[in-house]
Amino acid sequence: MMQPEEIFEYVKEEFGEEGFSFSSGDIGDSWIQVEAGMIKTVSKFLRDDPKMRFNTLMCLSGVHYPKEEELGVTYNLHSTELKQTVALKVRVPIENPNVPSIEAIWKTADWHEREAYDMVGLIFEDHPNHKRILLPDDWEGHPLRKDYVQQDFYRGITTGA
């Protein structure tokens, strides 16, 4: 069982310094920040390496950071074999919110990524079914953005805003 710091060191050994950083808040969990372009390779490594074995993706969340004008994705991983946990983070600019999809690595990401697209407007490249999931396909805007304004009418029906 490795701690998040040790996992960070281990990942750095494999991929080199560039594109990685390790941070934590004043409380709670720490996370490894990964450059968007590398997330798929890193995920595959974390899943398959004998010392990592992160066989489940517990949670994938999309976040809007209005101050930095960025969108973020947090991946919470767990290994049921080695009982270790780690969080990965990706941040992308809001004008160009493209993140490679990791659906091919953990199938559970399929719906989570659709939800993140639906709610904060992240775009997952190579996702097999990149559509809204909770809201209707022709809904306007992404509700979990901090500057979201609800549309007044949907197909002529008032939304009660």
Next chain:
Amino acid sequence: MLEVISKETGNKEMVINMGPQHPSTHGVLRLELVLDGEIITKVRPNIGYLHRCFEKYAEQMDDYAKVIPYTDRMDYVSAINQEHGYVIALERMLELEVPERVEYIRVIMAEMQRIASHLLGIGAFGLDLGAFSPFLYLFTEREKILDIFERVTGARLLYNYFAVAGLMRDVHPEFKTDTAEFVKTFRPKIKELNDLLSYNKIFIKRTANIGVLPEKVALNYAASGPVLRGSGVEWDLRKNDPYSIYDKFDFEIPVGTGEVGTLGDCWDRYMVRVKEMEQSLRIIEQALDGMPDEGDVMEAIPKRIRPKEGEIYVRTETPRGELGYYIISDKSASPFRVKARAPSFVHLSMLPAISKGSLIADMVAIVGSIDIVLGEVDR
């Protein structure tokens, strides 16, 4: 109904809708079934009919504590367990100590809720497959739990009972005897259920070897709870990642064995739930013995909840599986972001993988066996 010619096989395919209003979809869920004769070639679940913007509301409450009643409304048949996860997340963020009496009452309530939820899940599962009477017997028992909950919390379904580091009010003086009485009368009913439903020939015919979920697929889809355990994986957060005071209790993790069919079929998932009720009774008994009689359940509740900057992912075992709360705090009065990772959402996404190639009549059994609550799927 729509008929199309399949590109792959050249056969005529038919697309039909199951739901959104359908007695066996356990809420408002629409499944688009692509059929080749009676065989399902593809399933496309359509969700969102019950979306109520839980996450958006949570950001706008101006108070972390005001989110608790909203968590009730996610999985409305196991509201206590939803609250439990959320208050634990906040307690870890604020680094608060929870009084012992509070922890004991919480565990008793959470396990009672687990039984109530499984009773509904099992009953509805039987109902889907045409067994009407078990449902009525099980509801009689569930009613007894709800009566106890009503005396404790004042509500029968959506309780708003847990508070951060405390409870909204103390339990009534007869709580211990009421609960002990329930445990005593309920235990023989599990055997009755096994005689009536579990080992019923027709029931086994409808559920064995159907909707088989192999262990590898289950883990790749991040399945949890009875669905994962039905595939033979001994995994329970109460033991593997203990929270609250679950490490004090002695209980087992029932797993699927493929007793009447293949490992990981509908019957295995069903049986795990039945066996779990017995384990919950064991936990309740031990908790009743250990529960302190004295102690103020409200003294530790903080007046103002303002966590420091940071984020946390906390997961707890609800009757349906791993419920995770991912909470980001930016030092303001309301959370910056709350994401609820609902087990039903994850399990429903697995449906296309496990139902491909089965008969249309078995679809009902498969949906029933993963025991989804649409309130939690759509949030």
